[in-house]
Amino acid sequence: MTLHDAVLFSPERAVSLDPVLEREFEDRVADSATLAFRVALGVLRHRQDAEDVAQEAFLRAHRSFASLRDRDRFRAWLVRTSFRLALDHRRGQRRRQALEDVVVAEPAATTSAEDEVARREVSAVVTAAVDALPEKLRIVTVLAAIEERDVAAVARLLELPEGTVKSRLHLARKALAERLRCLVNDSTTR
Secondary structure: OHHHHHHOOOOOOOOOOOOHHHHHHHHHHHHHHHHHHHHHHHOOOOHHHHHHHOOOOOOOOHHHHHOOOHHHHHHHHHHHHHHHHHHHHHHHHHHHHHHHHHHOOOOOOOHHHHHHHHHHHHHHHHHHHHHHHHHHHHHHHHHHOOOOOOOOHHHHHHOHHHHHHHHHHHHHHHHHHHHHHHHHHHHHOO
């Protein structure tokens, strides 16, 4: 069973749409399923978690579909929902990890323990810097930089002018550069 099938035929569906709306919903989900999953995967970097988040986004979409004002914007709405749910999921994972004091896996044999710790610290700082961006900057950063979509594709997905996407990417890069300047300063003093 595919992710799409699991969403459409899930026994957990609590809201039933009339047959015309149901068919429209199925068509729109078929058109957007991969994108919602890829956005979640871009944030979470773990396939199973991304599938869970995408399915939750589809369930929320199903519950809200009949009340959407403009169903032609469903794809953009689903992308934003998937992105927000992925961020929430990642924050929850971090809280659980901090509470459980999870032991970090042993570093690979080809790298020293010190190099692996440094790599993980840099990764954590970069992730925190992206997370600290305002949502409107974060979503264009994830879609353009992490998902490697071009400006025109991001503009279409978010239903924004290309100039707005370019401006937000510029602001996001500027903010990230400022936040990450400490990494460059630290590495040059060693």
